[in-house]
Amino acid sequence: MRALRIVIAEDAAVLRELLAQxxxxxxxxxxxxxxxxxxxxxxxxxxxxDVTIVDIRMPPTHSDEGLRAAIDIRREHPSTGxxxxxxxxxxxxxxxxLAAGAAGVGYLLxxxxxxxxxxxxxxxxxxxGGTALDPEVVTQLAHGGRRTxxxxxxxxxxxxxxxxxxxxxSNAAIAQTLLVSAGxxxxxxxxxxxxxxxxxxxxxxxxxxxxxxxxxx
Amino acid sequence: xxxxxxxxxxxxxxxxxxxxxxxxxVVHQQLGTAGGAVMRTVSPFxxxxxxxxxxxxxxxxxxxxxxxxxLLAAPWFTRGVIAVDRWLLRALLGPGELAQRVRSLEETxxxxxxxSAALLRRLERDLHDGAQVRLVAxxxxxxxxxxxxxxxxxxxxxxxxxxxxxxxxxxxAGEVLSELRDLSRGIHPPVLNEGxxxxxxxxxxRSSVPVELSVDLPQDQYQRPTPAIETxxxxxxxxxxxxxxxxxxxxxxxxxxxxxxxxxxxxxxxxGRGGAALxxxxxxxxLAQRVRTVDGSIRISSPAGGPTAVEIELPLHA
Numbered sequence: 001m002r003a004l005r006i007v008i009a010e011d012a013a014v015l016r017e018l019l020a021q022x023x024x025x026x027x028x029x030x031x032x033x034x035x036x037x038x039x040x041x042x043x044x045x046x047x048x049x050d051v052t053i054v055d056i057r058m059p060p061t062h063s064d065e066g067l068r069a070a071i072d073i074r075r076e077h078p079s080t081g082x083x084x085x086x087x088x089x090x091x092x093x094x095x096x097x098l099a100a101g102a103a104g105v106g107y108l109l110x111x112x113x114x115x116x117x118x119x120x121x122x123x124x125x126x127x128x129g130g131t132a133l134d135p136e137v138v139t140q141l142a143h144g145g146r147r148t149x150x151x152x153x154x155x156x157x158x159x160x161x162x163x164x165x166x167x168x169x170s171n172a173a174i175a176q177t178l179l180v181s182a183g184x185x186x187x188x189x190x191x192x193x194x195x196x197x198x199x200x201x202x203x204x205x206x207x208x209x210x211x212x213x214x215x216x217x
Numbered sequence: 218x219x220x221x222x223x224x225x226x227x228x229x230x231x232x233x234x235x236x237x238x239x240x241x242x243v244v245h246q247q248l249g250t251a252g253g254a255v256m257r258t259v260s261p262f263x264x265x266x267x268x269x270x271x272x273x274x275x276x277x278x279x280x281x282x283x284x285x286x287x288l289l290a291a292p293w294f295t296r297g298v299i300a301v302d303r304w305l306l307r308a309l310l311g312p313g314e315l316a317q318r319v320r321s322l323e324e325t326x327x328x329x330x331x332x333s334a335a336l337l338r339r340l341e342r343d344l345h346d347g348a349q350v351r352l353v354a355x356x357x358x359x360x361x362x363x364x365x366x367x368x369x370x371x372x373x374x375x376x377x378x379x380x381x382x383x384x385x386x387x388x389x390a391g392e393v394l395s396e397l398r399d400l401s402r403g404i405h406p407p408v409l410n411e412g413x414x415x416x417x418x419x420x421x422x423r424s425s426v427p428v429e430l431s432v433d434l435p436q437d438q439y440q441r442p443t444p445a446i447e448t449x450x451x452x453x454x455x456x457x458x459x460x461x462x463x464x465x466x467x468x469x470x471x472x473x474x475x476x477x478x479x480x481x482x483x484x485x486x487x488x489g490r491g492g493a494a495l496x497x498x499x500x501x502x503x504l505a506q507r508v509r510t511v512d513g514s515i516r517i518s519s520p521a522g523g524p525t526a527v528e529i530e531l532p533l534h535a
Contacts, residue, residue: 087345
């Protein structure tokens, strides 16, 4: 995995420093580690990192400072990916984040940080312009929608593939996660799209949006 | 409404009767001295009872007399009616005792609801910023340690690093436990399950200012106040002792609790510098409002220079 240039924005010092340590140990460069949204914007403008890790809730109001900064950063620095994380998944935040497109954005639960291998893989995906959505986002959106009949028509395997697609993973990544061949994955993907009546899409990012929009309906 | 009009009619009738001689004169002017004309007397009493009609000019003066008497009586009658009105108004529309009670209950209920909402928000914040962050950090450290232990069945790549991470993770776990313990004590101190006397004793023992404890409370669970009241009493004592420690500069304090005549009384006194009041930022207003919510009372005596004495009185059940 190539070395990334990263900016961290997290107001809890313990977590911020630990993240910086963990990422540095894996050969990445942490250009800056800040504690609020204004400092984040300044750091991104100065360092032009590959990706930023942003806590959604930061001072002063601890509501959505991180989210707003993330949306601005995506607009002003399209080559910088943004991986948002927070203690809870709020689907309306996911909707706002994805409104401008799924490329180069991610939204994970802070808990995912505990699995460092998966976290760094998601980070790399976002830095490369892909998507990384927490399975919890998918679950909440699916439960809130009215597509239960269609989703139940999928096999268990197909549902797994659907979830992984919604997280933003590519066919190759899905194959690796499920420990099957790429061909098998393609077959499942086609079946899912067929059963749900979605137009087929090669592009992982567009796929995410299509699936999410489907689930939200 | 009808009564007022009736009272007003006395004036009109009195006036009408009074001018009967004049009317007689006018009528007879018009009609000539044709006899047999009778002047009616209007009586102020309903039904026209007892009003003699005037059959002669002289008779009109009797009518006039009745009119004069009516006019003299009218003010008293009117005043009487107005007095009755005023009494009715106050009884029906004024802030009666019941209305005041309702208003007080609405106020304290609103305060209680706000209070509990604020408490829940603070708890969520404390958990989010405290215990949760520590647990995420703990999990991260364990994961990083696992990596340093190398692949399963293979050589350990970084034993020292692994050991250090595990040690820190272990310490984190202790910190989280301690934090959760403090948090839950802020919600409901387990010691309260042993009863108010033990809980107050623990408060006194933990205080950095020496506290003389005097407790006269029943042990019989049927005579004890309800758990809700005991909890309020405990938190009041805790808050007051905190004030003593933080603000009073006292060298000695007294915590006294007594249950008598269906009331629970709590006293916290100290020999500090005084100056505590419901308006200053010592958490006293919040305490007073919580006490008020259960229809308790709080009395503060705290002249500048001290000493300070706070007395709280609570019912045995909310």
